[in-house]
Amino acid sequence: MTTQEIKAEPSAEYIAESLCRAGVDFLNNGAESKGVEYIWRAADLGNAEAQYKMGNFFTDGKYVPQNLEEAACWYILAATAGHTDAQLMAGQIFRDGTGVVRDDEMALFWWMRAAESGRSEACLLLAVAYSTGCNGVTDAQEAANWYREGAEQGDAVCQYYYAQALAHGDGTYQNTEKAAKWYTRAAENGHERAQYNLANMYYNGEGVAKDYEMAVKWFRAAAEQGFPQALYNIAVCYSLGTGVEQDLKKAAEYYEKAAELGYEPAQRRVIRIYWEGIGVEPDVEKVRHWLRLDALRGNEEAMVVLAVCYRSEEEYDYGAAAYWYSRAAALGNAVAQYNIAIAYQNGFGVTKDEAAAVRYFRLATKQGYTEAMYELAICCHYGYGTEVDMDEALKLYQASADRGYAPAQFNLAVCYSESIGTEKDMEKALHWFTAAAGQGYVKAQTNLGNIYEQGEDVPQDINLAIHWYKKAAEQGDEFAVKALERLSTSEK
Numbered sequence: 369m370t371t372q373e374i375k376a377e378p379s380a381e382y383i384a385e386s387l388c389r390a391g392v393d394f395l396n397n398g399a400e401s402k403g404v405e406y407i408w409r410a411a412d413l414g415n416a417e418a419q420y421k422m423g424n425f426f427t428d429g430k431y432v433p434q435n436l437e438e439a440a441c442w443y444i445l446a447a448t449a450g451h452t453d454a455q456l457m458a459g460q461i462f463r464d465g466t467g468v469v470r471d472d473e474m475a476l477f478w479w480m481r482a483a484e485s486g487r488s489e490a491c492l493l494l495a496v497a498y499s500t501g502c503n504g505v506t507d508a509q510e511a512a513n514w515y516r517e518g519a520e521q522g523d524a525v526c527q528y529y530y531a532q533a534l535a536h537g538d539g540t541y542q543n544t545e546k547a548a549k550w551y552t553r554a555a556e557n558g559h560e561r562a563q564y565n566l567a568n569m570y571y572n573g574e575g576v577a578k579d580y581e582m583a584v585k586w587f588r589a590a591a592e593q594g595f596p597q598a599l600y601n602i603a604v605c606y607s608l609g610t611g612v613e614q615d616l617k618k619a620a621e622y623y624e625k626a627a628e629l630g631y632e633p634a635q636r637r638v639i640r641i642y643w644e645g646i647g648v649e650p651d652v653e654k655v656r657h658w659l660r661l662d663a664l665r666g667n668e669e670a671m672v673v674l675a676v677c678y679r680s681e682e683e684y685d686y687g688a689a690a691y692w693y694s695r696a697a698a699l700g701n702a703v704a705q706y707n708i709a710i711a712y713q714n715g716f717g718v719t720k721d722e723a724a725a726v727r728y729f730r731l732a733t734k735q736g737y738t739e740a741m742y743e744l745a746i747c748c749h750y751g752y753g754t755e756v757d758m759d760e761a762l763k764l765y766q767a768s769a770d771r772g773y774a775p776a777q778f779n780l781a782v783c784y785s786e787s788i789g790t791e792k793d794m795e796k797a798l799h800w801f802t803a804a805a806g807q808g809y810v811k812a813q814t815n816l817g818n819i820y821e822q823g824e825d826v827p828q829d830i831n832l833a834i835h836w837y838k839k840a841a842e843q844g845d846e847f848a849v850k851a852l853e854r855l856s857t858s859e860k
Contacts (some may be wrong), residue, residue: 722753
């Protein structure tokens with residue numbers, strides 16, 4: 369009797385899997401047309417991996433014309449067959465309405481299927497969906513539950529957000545000790561924000577015993593991943609000697625690293641470091657570099673300081689100073705308005721224009737800038753860039769004087785003593801001369817000495833005259849020095 373071997377026909381599943389593998393090989397070897405053909409045949413035979421790949425092809429428009437509706441069909445077929453990547457994508461397309469009508473419930477359905485299969489990414493997507501709102505409704509408790517589910521599966525992102533929920537009592541009871549534990553697990557899994565938050569907990573003693581060395585350890589771990597806030601905080605630790613030996617040079621290095629990553633507090637700190645030479649040599653160029661970045665973001669204070677830098681060097685760059693004062697002035701900065709007015713008044717970096725100076729002095733005056741009030745008063749007094757207007761000049765002198773500005777107090781006193789724009793009033797004149805002189809304003813001190821020496825409008829008082837002449841002489845005023853010599857000679 370002859371024995372005949374019976375050959376079994378390969379199953380459709382086996383054929384589909386083989387076609388899919390062959391298709392991938394063709395694609396990898398540059399035979400795109402053949403590769404797509406084989407994968408498509410495998411997908412038609414029900415191979416979930418091939419169906420998922422067809423979804424990707426139609427989504428990306430790679431190898432086939434882009435067709436989001438066709439992509440959605442393939443993703444759903446693969447998802448139905450249990451392909452977890454396809455389930456994740458099916459959830460996404462229903463959430464975004466890509467190739468299908470948007471449907472949050474279907475999105476949740478597919479993500480839950482993926483989560484049931486152990487995909488921690490699905491837990492994260494579910495948590496985010498409940499956190500941001502499904503069908504317009506947020507559910508912090510459900511979000512926390514899914515973060516916990518993903519965290520327990522080892523997903524570092526879920527561990528981080530579950531720790532956040534515990535730290536703030538968001539959707540679950542607040543428990544900083546448990547938050548610290550989950551931050552630790554996420555940190556050990558390399559999550560930079562978890563490392564940073566854990567460091568802060570050790571630094572502040574929240575949920576863990578205060579431990580500056582542990583804080584530095586985790587700040588450093590986050591910093592090594594380029595987390596700018598962590599770099600900044602390490603710099604603070606080196607500046608203060610907290611958890612590490614104080615080292616201003618290292619502090620400067622870390623501040624600058626954080627600054628280079630665009631962290632604005634670090635950039636502003638670096639400006640001060642190079643301006644004052646804290647742990648580094650002073651470097652005006654670097655100060656200007658960081659100020660310019662801050663100024664270009666629209667920070668008007670940085671614009672003003674940058675302008676000051678251009679005016680404080682041995683070789684002034686009045687044009688650059690005027691440019692930055694102008695930009696800050698346009699943003700309503702009173703200091704800049706005053707300084708650009710001074711620039712126009714004197715032709716510093718701009719064409720001299722007294723009328724423009726007056727406009728800017730007025731803008732700064734409206735904001736209560738004392739020095740601008742005084743300068744505008746001078747303009748109104750003498751007709752610089754505007755008509756002579758003693759009424760306005762006196763009001764402005766008075767406003768500036770009331771704010772304690774010595775030059776305005778002196779000029780107001782002169783107006784009262786010499787009947788300029790007002791009736792003579794020596795009582796008021798003496799009041800304002802004395803106010804200015806008390807602040808060390810040498811012209812007022814000399815005038816008071818002269819007034820009391822002459823005794824024309826007030827009772828003569830040589831002792832008071834000598835008192836104020838001495839004050840002025842101490843500041844090198846020649847008139848006062850000669851007056852003291854004259855009085856000394858006459859006494860002999």
